[in-house]
Amino acid sequence: MHNSLEYAQKQDAADELKRFREQFYFPRINGKPVLYFTGNSLGLQPKKTQDYILNELEDWATYGVEGHFHARNPWFSYHEILTDKTAKIVGALPQEVVMMNQLTVNLHLLMISFYRPTSQRHKIICEAKAFPSDLYALQSQIKLHGFNYKESLIEIAPRPGEKSIRTEDILETINQHKNELALVLFGGINYYSGAVLDMKTITKAAHDAGAYCGFDLAHAAGNIALHLHDWQVDFACWCSYKYLNAGPGSVAGAFVHQKHLHNLELPLLAGWWGHDKETRFKMQPEFMPIPTAERWQLSNAPVLSMAAYKASLDIFDEAGIDALTKKSQQLTSYLEFIVKEIDSLTQTANQHFEIITPPAPARSCQLSVIAHGRGKDLFNKLTSHGVIADWREPDVIRLAPVPLYNSFEDVFQFGQILLHLCAKEQ
Numbered sequence: 001m002h003n004s005l006e007y008a009q010k011q012d013a014a015d016e017l018k019r020f021r022e023q024f025y026f027p028r029i030n031g032k033p034v035l036y037f038t039g040n041s042l043g044l045q046p047k048k049t050q051d052y053i054l055n056e057l058e059d060w061a062t063y064g065v066e067g068h069f070h071a072r073n074p075w076f077s078y079h080e081i082l083t084d085k086t087a088k089i090v091g092a093l094p095q096e097v098v099m100m101n102q103l104t105v106n107l108h109l110l111m112i113s114f115y116r117p118t119s120q121r122h123k124i125i126c127e128a129k130a131f132p133s134d135l136y137a138l139q140s141q142i143k144l145h146g147f148n149y150k151e152s153l154i155e156i157a158p159r160p161g162e163k164s165i166r167t168e169d170i171l172e173t174i175n176q177h178k179n180e181l182a183l184v185l186f187g188g189i190n191y192y193s194g195a196v197l198d199m200k201t202i203t204k205a206a207h208d209a210g211a212y213c214g215f216d217l218a219h220a221a222g223n224i225a226l227h228l229h230d231w232q233v234d235f236a237c238w239c240s241y242k243y244l245n246a247g248p249g250s251v252a253g254a255f256v257h258q259k260h261l262h263n264l265e266l267p268l269l270a271g272w273w274g275h276d277k278e279t280r281f282k283m284q285p286e287f288m289p290i291p292t293a294e295r296w297q298l299s300n301a302p303v304l305s306m307a308a309y310k311a312s313l314d315i316f317d318e319a320g321i322d323a324l325t326k327k328s329q330q331l332t333s334y335l336e337f338i339v340k341e342i343d344s345l346t347q348t349a350n351q352h353f354e355i356i357t358p359p360a361p362a363r364s365c366q367l368s369v370i371a372h373g374r375g376k377d378l379f380n381k382l383t384s385h386g387v388i389a390d391w392r393e394p395d396v397i398r399l400a401p402v403p404l405y406n407s408f409e410d411v412f413q414f415g416q417i418l419l420h421l422c423a424k425e426q
């Protein structure tokens with residue numbers, strides 16, 4: 001690898017996915033496209049998205065309520081056209097996934113089914129400093145069932161001096177609490193450090209302890225290859241506006257493993273969209289659950305946000321998650337190289353960069369970097385120089401070169417800006 005424009009452009013020329021970059025809008029600052037490394041927070045807008053949404057607006061104008069059955073993609077069953085491609089992204093069978101609601105809503109709905117604590121088994125194991133929304137969801141579910149989260153919520157932190165949780169510590173904690181454990185629930189990729197968890201091993205350990213295992217895949221869906229079905233994960237949920245590029249607050253995903261789908265007695269919060277499709281409009285009083293993940297749907301499909309999701313899903317399907325993960329590893333390795341290179345050129349006694357994301361394969365496209373001695377000030381300067389990254393308290397700059405639309409040249413140019421800013425500070 002080389003810190004040179006020539007090298008970066010050569011990698012781009014050889015990139016099989018390079019055609020996708022121009023299918024996205026890049027925000028501009030002072031008339032110039034930014035260096036966008038925040039696809040882990042809000043993915044860029046595909047240029048096709050407007051057409052997909054306009055189609056639905058047109059059909060609404062043309063058909064009114066009849067669009068439920070006569071739109072080009074009938075709204076009554078709109079979510080169904082998302083199922084197969086979504087299942088591929090998370091490694092599931094089609095009947096195991098459904099797009100509905102939003103992420104935290106889905107987490108709650110799935111926990112209603114998979115966190116049913118008893119006085120013997122009431123504990124949940126999760127990561128320390130979980131994403132606040134997940135933490136609030138966990139705390140409130142424990143409270144809802146009459147337990148105290150100070151006793152029932154077991155949080156695992158990295159060891160002192162380390163930045164990521166070790167799998168062996170998760171397994172050890174599961175074993176330690178196995179008689180009282182109801183649920184193991186982690187972010188599949190930690191939003192702060194970017195560490196990818198060994199979901200297969202953790203799921204098995206949870207099951208061996210007699211507990212369910214679920215994952216929040218907000219940072220994993222559309223980012224790494226997932227095999228939820230084969231890993232035997234009980235349930236999972238994710239949002240579609242990060243790597244999946246479906247736009248702010250867009251419709252979210254949910255997964256329930258096939259082994260639970262035939263259990264029609266599984267408790268859940270029910271709504272009419274989870275009721276048997278054939279008889280839904282007979283408006284009968286008793287709930288007949290659909291024998292797929294669609295059972296967890298409450299409401300009719302949010303078609304406009306689903307149309308935005310479909311635009312991106314079609315691009316994903318064309319690119320293929322295998323090609324994406326392959327490029328992702330190359331691009332992220334290049335970013336790692338560039339950050340280390342600039343560090344070697346600019347570090348001083350009290351200023352240097354530390355990458356806290358573990359090395360491949362336990363990472364995705366996100367690198368979390370602590371700029372020791374520079375911190376938020378450097379981040380702000382990066383922003384004013386047209387680099388859109390993101391800052392996570394207390395001290396981390398997150399950079400996510402996304403294989404679908406970022407280039408090696410983006411990474412090189414980022415390095416040049418970093419060099420310029422750090423050299424000037426000395």
Ligand SMILES: *Cc1c(COP(=O)(O)O)cnc(C)c1O
Nearest residue numbers: 102103104131133191216218239
């Ligand atoms: C982005 C993210 C969320 C956001 O939740 P919404 O319900 O979509 O607002 C929650 N949890 C994690 C781990 C996230 O990364």
